[in-house]
Amino acid sequence: MASIHRPKRGSLAFSPRKRAKSHIPRFRAWPEATGEPKLQSFAGYKVGMTHVIMVDDVKNSLTQGMEISVPVTVIETPAxxxxxxxxxxxxxxxxxxxxxxxxxxxxxxxxxxxxxxxxxxxxxxxxxxxxxxxxxxxxxxxxxxxxxxxxxxxxxxxxxxxxxxxxxxxxxxxxxxxxxxxxxxxxSVTDVFKTGTLVDTAAITTGKGTQGPVKRWGIQLMKNKHSRQGSLRQIGTLGPWHPDHVSWRVPQMGQMGYHQRTEFNKRILKIGSDGEEVTPEGGFLNYGLVRGDYVLIKGSVPGPSKRLIRLRDPIRAKKADLGEPNILHISRESKQG
Missing domain, CATH: 3.30.1430.10 (Ribosomal Protein L3; Chain: B; domain 2,)
Incomplete structure (x- = not known):
């Protein structure tokens, strides 16, 4: 028997899915003031990704105190x-x-x-x-x-x-x-942030141009007879006769990517000034060499290389301050395959 549970494909939370007005992301809210006066945000340019070997310092983690591999994003942060x-x-x-x-x-x-x-x-x-x-x-x-x-x-x-x-x-x-x-x-970035603290990141995602409803919304492919009639990657219907217009909720083809996205509570693993510490052999793909100040952010950050990335004090900070991490090794292996 078929399952009657079928969640809606895609999300309406980000509608309308259109291109951002500018390549510079905006912060529309700022956290409450704490401590000494300082700027609440900084900006840099995305370089690429690598990984580090560090000691897991997350309390109650299954690997607490052990050496783990963590993916990091390199952001070059000139003054x-x-x-x-x-x-x-x-x-x-x-x-x-x-x-x-x-x-x-x-x-x-x-x-x-x-x-x-x-x-x-x-x-x-x-x-x-x-x-x-x-x-x-x-x-x-x-x-x-x-x-x-x-x-x-x-x-x-x-x-x-x-x-x-x-x-x-x-x-x-x-x-x-x-x-x-x-x-x-x-x-400089050290005037605003410290190693080990949490930040929010905002950037414009990688643009993918016009895409169909399968890739854009995640709808299912047509099956059986429908697929044999030339409607494999299309939706079944645009909606009812009445109301006599197409709802904006209908998953259709259109722009995908180049949207502003904000991610919360990203941890700064390292702030450095010598780019050779993180530059892999042959340089980063589509970027080259890191020559000045840089920041290592745990995990991924939206956008392609060279894209402007904004960092802000965390507006929803829920995790305790873990302090400076113990980084044992930064991978400098070539990213060119």
Whole structure:
């Protein structure tokens, strides 16, 4: 007898499955502030994957205290520059930017991305934001940062990627003072994250173009007589006559991939500055050599090599801080087969 249990193929959670607007992923929420003031996010470029041999330090694990092989993603993280401070005010329509201050002497490559605002009245604008904070007209302070891919040999571009980052601090005044101290400066990944901590990753996935419903939604192939009539990889019906339109819930062909995806609680296994420690023989496929700062993330990360990856303080941190892992070996075997 046939089973009457048949879950829906695919998921409607990510609909509409269309291409992302930008290759730069967005964070729409930020975790609550803890500890000393700092930026809550950083950015890097995906290099590839390898594996490490480490001591399992997960409590109550079946392999606790034993040597295990763990897949890791290598992300090259050149320094980022803080370009501006942005003040937000909240009203009935939500948060809106009410003031911003841009730093002077920014990198000339930034002009390739946006028309850089003049920094003639920087001191005056900073004073105005300070007054607005005292008057209670500001609800949040955020930082505008950009990457410097010109220092990377594996990423063939010079145009920076601009993004906005939250600031972790006890109150608005502390946020503002910290933002002023880093305005126009370069920050490295060690200024934001530490080895062993958890982060959230966001990236745009690998684009796969137009795909049929079998690959895109995971529907079953037609069987028996239906398959012999030329309808092997199609759905059985587009829906009823009435309502007289095709529902968006019907699994059809269309765009697959190049969507933004956020993954939570990824562990940083290592932060290093010598790329030779992780570069395999012959370099990484479709990337080349790692020459500067890098981060090893446990597990996989969305997107192809060279794709911009954003890292954020964990917004749903449930695991205890495991501390720095004991890495015994990093595989540098050739990835070229």
């Amino acid at each position: 980022i520059r803080v370009a501006a401070i942005r003040a937000y005010a909240e009203d009935s329509a939500g948060e809106k930017a009410v003031a911003e201050v841009w730093a002077a002497d920014l990198d000339p490559e930034l002009k390739r991305r946006i028309p850089v605002p003049a920094a003639d009245n920087m001191a005056e604008n900073l004073e105005n934001i300070g007054k607005m904070i005292e008057e209670g007209k500001v609800s949040d302070i955020k930082a505008v940062t950009y990457t410097l891919p010109k220092s990377l040999t594996g990423v063939p571009k010079k145009i920076p990627d601009i993004m906005e980052s939250g600031i972790s601090a006890r109150d608005l005044s502390t946020k503002f003072e910290y933002a002023k101290s880093i305005l126009g400066t370069l920050l």
